Amino acid sequence: MIGTLIVDDDFRVADVHRGYVERLEGFRVIGEAHTAGEALQSIQRLRPDLILLDLYLPDLPGLEVLRRIQALQGNRPDVVVVTAARDVDSLRAAMQGGVIHYLVKPFSFRAFEEKLMRYAAVRGRLSRLAEADQVEVDRLFSLLRSSREEPELPKGVSEETLRLILNVLSSAAGDLSATEIAESAGVSRVTARRYLDELARSGRVELTLRYGGPGRPEHRYRLTNAAQGAAPDPIDR
Numbered sequence: 001m002i003g004t005l006i007v008d009d010d011f012r013v014a015d016v017h018r019g020y021v022e023r024l025e026g027f028r029v030i031g032e033a034h035t036a037g038e039a040l041q042s043i044q045r046l047r048p049d050l051i052l053l054d055l056y057l058p059d060l061p062g063l064e065v066l067r068r069i070q071a072l073q074g075n076r077p078d079v080v081v082v083t084a085a086r087d088v089d090s091l092r093a094a095m096q097g098g099v100i101h102y103l104v105k106p107f108s109f110r111a112f113e114e115k116l117m118r119y120a121a122v123r124g125r126l127s128r129l130a131e132a133d134q135v136e137v138d139r140l141f142s143l144l145r146s147s148r149e150e151p152e153l154p155k156g157v158s159e160e161t162l163r164l165i166l167n168v169l170s171s172a173a174g175d176l177s178a179t180e181i182a183e184s185a186g187v188s189r190v191t192a193r194r195y196l197d198e199l200a201r202s203g204r205v206e207l208t209l210r211y212g213g214p215g216r217p218e219h220r221y222r223l224t225n226a227a228q229g230a231a232p233d234p235i236d237r
Helices: 011-022 036-046 062-070 088-096 109-127 134-145 159-171 178-185 189-202
Strands: 002-007 027-033 050-053 078-083 101-104 205-210 218-223
Touching: 002 011, 002 036, 011 027, 011 109, 027 036, 036 050, 036 062, 050 062, 062 078, 062 088, 078 109, 088 101, 101 109, 109 134, 134 189, 159 178, 159 189, 159 218, 178 189, 178 218, 189 205, 189 218
Parallel strands: 002 027, 002 050, 050 078, 078 101
Antiparallel strands: 205 218
């Protein structure tokens, strides 16, 4: 579970954000803070994994809280800025401070969910990696930063076939080979591999290698945490 600390000076807004977080699988709210002082104390006491940080706080600017978070020794919590601040200086400072995402109020639950579930998928993938080559680095950043708001299918990819592949994966109890997926979806293995490669590139599907007998390892596929439970929709670009 990703322990989440909500920092917002408005009690009602904090309560809304609490409700949003509690609707997300894999997240739990471990505390709320309504001033910078409370936030810094809660960080030390609760050791959150993730902080939803407002930039407008009554005692210190949220950007100062962000600066102090980055100065902490050891494992620092990740930060998603949740604010009404739209000025470029605040955005630039937040980016330089290493925030995961910057959500401008007001926003929908769908936008909130999309950002946090992508973060959860990247966090989970990082926990399973010993090291990353450039392809994996590009995949992680693509997964974190891309959006579902304007989905677009790559050239030569059929939405109908894509949904077949995703439906097979979503109903599987574990990971599957390309051959198993092809047989279940009623397509050729070559077609299944092409769609699976696209899904892996977009971060919807996770590829692992199974080493067994002699020869090359077997490729196994499963939906990522961010894709599980979501309605199958076109590949993100």
